[in-house]
Amino acid sequence: MEPVDFGGALLRRWWLLLVLGLVGLLVGLALPVSHSGHSSPLSWSTTAIVGASPPGGPGTSGALAGGVTTNQISFYARTDQVVLAAAKQAGRTGSLAELEGEITVTAENAKTDTVGTIKLTGTGATPERSAAFTNAFADQLGTYMSNLVGQRNQGQLAAAKQKVTDIESEIAALGKTTKANAGLENQLNVALAQEQALSAASSSTGYLILQPAQASSATKTGGAGLDGIGSSRLVRGFAGLLIGLILAAGIVLVLEMLDKRIRGRSRAEETFGYPVVAEIPIPSKENGAGVVSVFSGASTPTAEAYRMLRMSVLFGAVEPPSRYEDVGNGHRSRGTSGQEVASGTQKANGDGFASESSRSRSAVRQVIMVVSAGTEATRPLVVTNLAATFADGGQRVLVMSTHDLHASNRASPPGQDPMAPIAPEVLESALRPSALANVSSVPLIPFVANSGQLALRMPAVLEAARHLAEVILVEAPPLLGFHDAEALAPSVDVVLIVGECLATTFDQAKRSGDLLRRIGAPVIGVALTNMRIGSRDIRRSIEKPHVGPKNHLEPEPSMADAGHSSPPHAVI
Secondary structure: OOOOOHHHHHHHOHHHHHHHHHHHHHHHHHOOOOOOOOOOOOOEEEEEEEEEOOOOOOHHHOOOOOOOOHHHHHHHOOOHHHHHHHHHHHOOOOOHHHHHOOEEEEEEEEEEOOEEEEEEEEEEOOHHHHHHHHHHHHHHHHHHHHHHHHHHHHHHHHHHHHHHHHHHHHHHHHOOOOHHHHHHHHHHHHHHHHHHHHHHOOOOOOEEEEEOOOHHHOEEOOOHHHHHHHHOHHHHHHHHHHHHHHHHHHHHHHHHHHOOEOOOHHHHHHHHOOOEEEEEEOOOHHHOOOOOOOOOOOOOHHHHHHHHHHHHHHHOOOEOOOOEEEOOOOOEEEOOOOOEEEOOOOOOOOOOOOOHHHOOHHHHHOEEEEEEOOOOOOHHHHHHHHHHHHHHOOOOEEEEEOHHHHHOOOOOOOOOOOOOOOOHHHHHHOOEEOOOOOEEEOOOOOOOOOHHHHHHHHHHHHHHHOOOOOEEEEEOOOOOOOOHHHHHHHHOOEEEEEEEOOOOEHHHHHHHHHHHHHOOOOEEEEEEEEEOOOOOOHHHHOOOOOOOOOOOOOOOOOOOOOOOOOOOOOOO
8 A cells, every 4th residue: 555645745735734723823822821829730839837735645646635636636637627718818719629639738757856746738839829828727727726625615614514503403402401412512512613624724725836838948849830831821822833733734644544546656556557657747837837848958857757758658568468560561460350450661751651661669659549537637738748759759740639529419421431441641631730840630520420430430540640640649538438448449559548646536547447458458557647756856856947838739628527528638
């Protein structure tokens, strides 16, 4: 399978890269830039150290006298109320999950002097905001635990007062001093003592902020680069541009892989089933922008490609072998059927007859039919420039096309024998000169009434033409839309197929190749047009071309498809 020319595809679809790149750039620039701490990754962290004093036991889990343990501090530090209150104090916004992810609580495994310690680490977009959030968290944690102790003391005091009230009510109900009253008096004294103790109890937790967070000691975290992207329109615009280009490149690759048009030599040979005998590049602007690229002395890559095509037509191997065999002395016979189609010595004079010396090996390939699978716009150009190459070599060239037959509805003239021979002089009288020296054309209408007579009348027309020129070029309309090529194949010496890059599809190439093999057409190969020349191609080193006239031959506009009645053709 032919490799995908991804670089060439990007060049052909540069506009898609441009459009999607600009769209990505504009989207990146248009997105709102948020400076809130929660909307972009935070990049600075600060730490505060808190603890409880005095320590009530070993390690971080020691109980404190009337206060909290360090394990309790670590537990309460993860309370939702503490996180939300700290965010409110520091002016931070965001969801609870986001805020909880911005605080880290670390319990120490040892004591600092006589105090068990806890590290609280907060993050923020700047060192100052990080320190403010960390310190607010340390403050709110102490407040929360102090409130908890106060609530506990208030509850116990209320319970003690209620107990005193209950005992007093029970003593009053007895009414006199008894042994039972003595016991209740003792309970009342104990309850009053407990009430007094609870009333005098302190709500202090022993919680201390040992070291507040300082902005000057803030450290940078790994989210700094991401925060820069979120807060910079320029960086966002560049990222959008890059994403747009990557997306466009992906689309181009997919389109290229799904493209079913021929793009290079290997795929052309694979689908047509015939060798590519010439690669015709896209004409450069230096060629003069005309239909004819071949002028005497011109050395452009396109002109040289057509000259190489001429050599291939003259000397390349034909598949299957040509029906005509040169038997010497100007005689030619059909190699397949044995039927003699021409004999006798040709005269060399100024009346347009071919000389005997010219009836050598090249005479075997005197009649060349140029065809294409569909409406390739370069088929008329190949006919025109191939005629120019033969004429530039000093050979007389006759060009004819079956195009006009499809626009004609005339019936055969009364009494005309479709098998009657045509005298060379009669055909010569219909010749039309062209702007190119040694190149003439001949209309087929006077000799072939309509396309239905091609198989019967064209052998006689071509036989007469062989006496008037060394080379006869016959252009046929699309193989897959018209029967002309099938009708002419038995009467021509070689068939040249025109395939056009980015125009001829794989299916068209395969079907046309199968058709030509089925009818046994003598195919020389494929002329692949509109080839792109790489920067290292040796043809680029050819000297600047000689500038000749712009137009010798004007092709008619191409059809939209092979079903139209007016296929494109070369007009001389």
